[in-house]
Amino acid sequence: MCGHCGCSEGNETTIGAADGEHTHVLPDGTTVRHRHDAHPLGASHSHAHAHEHSHAHEHSHAHEHSHAHEHSHAHEHSHAHEHSHDHAPPHHDAPPPAVHKPGSNVEMLAAQIFAKNDRLAERNRAWLEGRRAVAFNLMSAPGAGKTSLLEQTLRAMKRPVVVLEGDQETPLDAERIRATGTPAVQINTGTGCHLEADMVFEGLRQLDPEPGSVVFIENVGNLVCPALFDLGETGRVVLFSVTEGEDKPLKYPHMFRAADLVVLTKMDLASAVGFDKDKALANVRAVNDRAAIIETSSRHAEGIVPWLAWLEQQGPARDQA
Numbered sequence: 001m002c003g004h005c006g007c008s009e010g011n012e013t014t015i016g017a018a019d020g021e022h023t024h025v026l027p028d029g030t031t032v033r034h035r036h037d038a039h040p041l042g043a044s045h046s047h048a049h050a051h052e053h054s055h056a057h058e059h060s061h062a063h064e065h066s067h068a069h070e071h072s073h074a075h076e077h078s079h080a081h082e083h084s085h086d087h088a089p090p091h092h093d094a095p096p097p098a099v100h101k102p103g104s105n106v107e108m109l110a111a112q113i114f115a116k117n118d119r120l121a122e123r124n125r126a127w128l129e130g131r132r133a134v135a136f137n138l139m140s141a142p143g144a145g146k147t148s149l150l151e152q153t154l155r156a157m158k159r160p161v162v163v164l165e166g167d168q169e170t171p172l173d174a175e176r177i178r179a180t181g182t183p184a185v186q187i188n189t190g191t192g193c194h195l196e197a198d199m200v201f202e203g204l205r206q207l208d209p210e211p212g213s214v215v216f217i218e219n220v221g222n223l224v225c226p227a228l229f230d231l232g233e234t235g236r237v238v239l240f241s242v243t244e245g246e247d248k249p250l251k252y253p254h255m256f257r258a259a260d261l262v263v264l265t266k267m268d269l270a271s272a273v274g275f276d277k278d279k280a281l282a283n284v285r286a287v288n289d290r291a292a293i294i295e296t297s298s299r300h301a302e303g304i305v306p307w308l309a310w311l312e313q314q315g316p317a318r319d320q321a
Helices: 105-130 146-156 172-178 197-207 253-257 277-287 304-312
Strands: 013-016 021-025 031-035 064-066 084-086 134-139 161-167 184-188 214-218 235-241 261-265 292-295
Touching: 013 197, 105 134, 105 197, 134 146, 146 161, 146 172, 146 214, 146 261, 146 304, 161 172, 161 197, 172 184, 184 197, 197 214, 235 253, 253 277, 261 277, 277 292, 292 304
Parallel strands: 134 214, 134 235, 161 184, 161 214, 235 261, 261 292
Antiparallel strands: 013 021, 013 184, 021 031, 064 084
């Protein structure tokens, strides 16, 4: 996970598919697949690992582990156990965290993470191009209307479409997308605040879009970290809700600078919240003078025609050889 944000280093990403299979991407990048019946969010479950562990090092922990088993590595094995950890109480007089200076190990690790992600993003891009498919990375603050815009879009599009839904928890958005008749995979990032290229590849593997498809990637709601990670997308779309105020492009310039298209959403609420559209557009242009801008209202299906036209102009057409 990202070394520049609030992602937990021990986080585990869950990618769920409609057929009941779940994929876990472990912190070390290992992919584990399993099937189990639906269980309440947060409920514990056991599953089999279809991979090998090979350890040639020792672990030193600052706390004790109580395990009801022993591991013998360098062979395949099935886990059906629970871990219980007894942690010592926190030390209230602990020293403050170290300040990391430029060139530190933290920065070197972050550079390695980004480099690895970029390589995987290029793999995604080549995979999509091989299928003459296009992918759009939808980014915004939480509640800006990404899923609502997608619902309107999916009902109007004539091309085959699949959707990758990114959230920290719950399958709620994927369920909304599937209700339109569109295949969708939910990617739950746990404590992670953005999607990464390896998560997208696993989602694409499960969706297996047909040639000429449009792939929508609804990123985790966040105006910072999603812009840092290339997913192999064809275009980046930033949704900017009138309820957020006109200053967001100035406060979060990297996000808006990365956009190929800025979609003003909830325009039906502009007068009610006192939104100054001219000021907002000027702020967008202050950080990005090349992005297209479209005004929409999903509640009233306004702006859907120029939005669809923009999508059709991006990337290879479905009937290209």
